[in-house]
Amino acid sequence: MWLLCNAVFLVPLLVVIVKSENEKFLVFSKSKVTWYQALIECKRIKRELATINSEKEELELDNFLLNNNFDKTYWMGATKEGNGEYYWATTGEKMNYTFWVNGQPDNTKYDLNWDEGEHCLAWTVQSNQVFYGWNDVTCLEPHYYICQKFEDCD
Template sequence: MSLGLVFVLLCTHALVNAANDTRRCPEGFLEHGSSCYWFSNVKGSFAEARSYCQFLGSHLARITSQDEDDFIRSRASEENGYPGYWLGATDLITEGKFMWEKGCPLNYTSWGSNQPDNCDMQNNPEHCLMLLKNLDYMWNDLLCTKDIYFICEKKVSRCNCKN
């Protein structure tokens, strides 16, 4: 078989598979509402988690409604019972004023009791937002350098390649 024919067959196979793929979220992401979510199985600092999500063409999750919060908390509790997950907000720019990445304000919040408290047991400042299992996956602030799991989010694909 000639190399040219192999190339044509591989391209045709890829196009047929792409045309039959009706998923609106990438492999491994879960669809809810207008977003796709990926719950990591690896740990990283806030900065590492943000970079990992960017590598996947997404961003750290932003929770903007009760419905989204209910979905994320429910999934978090089903995902191996991990102790916590990074979300995409910090108060690094202005202490006490958490903002989503890209500077969007938090118009919806779901802080756990007495949170945010801005310090850990050793009085280290906590500036990054996460879900904490001990608070039933409600919001907590945490030292940004801690290695924990994370949730990536991207918008649902609007284009299906079906004729």
């Protein structure tokens, strides 16, 4: 279960530090940025874009987001830039666990991504929290983001 243990405000971030059984800490941004900017912002505050490796971690994250009305789209740490398969940018490991929204990934091609498709991973809510999970999104679209760090709450 995700437990709120501290809240700190940093500009331009709204920092929400939460603790789970596996000691993941998440930071939810206040401003929307591209996937690349989110990667840099997380590193700037000595964290990484969120990585989910199991159903248990996914359910903890889902429950925390949905129960606390985080009903937006949030960047996570995977991309398929490179060889076309999804890897976690934070660890370099291939994604073994997935939680795609029905019909995803679809690699939609349109003007914003210069008809090259969608290459970055986002957690999203659709239809008033009825459908939620992962979606492939154009890396240049602005979204909020989730950072993580493995440490204890003090």
